[in-house]
Amino acid sequence: MRFTLNRRPVDVPDELADEPLLFLLRDHLGLNGPRFGCGVGSCGACTVVVDGQPERSCVQPAAAAEGRDVLTLEGLAEADGLHPLQRAWIEESVPQCGYCQNGQIMTAFALLAARPDAGASEIEAAMDGVLCRCGTQPRIRRAITRARALMAGGA
Numbered sequence: 546m547r548f549t550l551n552r553r554p555v556d557v558p559d560e561l562a563d564e565p566l567l568f569l570l571r572d573h574l575g576l577n578g579p580r581f582g583c584g585v586g587s588c589g590a591c592t593v594v595v596d597g598q599p600e601r602s603c604v605q606p607a608a609a610a611e612g613r614d615v616l617t618l619e620g621l622a623e624a625d626g627l628h629p630l631q632r633a634w635i636e637e638s639v640p641q642c643g644y645c646q647n648g649q650i651m652t653a654f655a656l657l658a659a660r661p662d663a664g665a666s667e668i669e670a671a672m673d674g675v676l677c678r679c680g681t682q683p684r685i686r687r688a689i690t691r692a693r694a695l696m697a698g699g700a
């Protein structure tokens with residue numbers, strides 16, 4: 546089984562095809578950005594971006610990644626530095642415990658990649674189902690707005 550992971554091709558033994566994609570990424574490929582939260586597709590902590598769409602990797606079989614383009618939090622930064630979302634997250638001091646933040650950032654990444662000028666209601670709709678029990682939602686919304694401006698400015 547072969548797919549693209551963080552811009553590089555990876556080959557995975559076929560016997561792992563039935564594992565949840567989350568377990569493949571964390572336990573076999575050493576990527577700990579995506580988190581195990583609920584395990585049933587409800588919280589968003591495990592979100593990765595597959596072919597540009599945010600997907601909950603706890604409820605996807607690894608086989609679903611075959612031939613596709615998977616991006617995890619580890620792949621967000623580019624050679625020339627942190628992604629604007631990551632910079633905005635730092636500047637707004639978003640995380641509290643941090644557990645949900647992978648899902649927040651990856652969901653926001655997919656949104657801004659598809660809709661660079663997303664307005665407040667689009668941001669709200671996209672982020673609504675990604676849970677944060679620490680109450681960081683206001684800072685998340687501010688950070689996305691800041692990242693949107695950074696991206697618009699070519700930063």
Ligand code: FES
Pocket residue numbers: 580581582583584585586587588589590591592601602603604
């Ligand atoms: S761990 Fe996947 S949605 Fe909660």
Ligand code: FES
Pocket residue numbers: 640641642643644645646676677678679680681
């Ligand atoms: S920062 Fe703790 S759950 Fe979101």
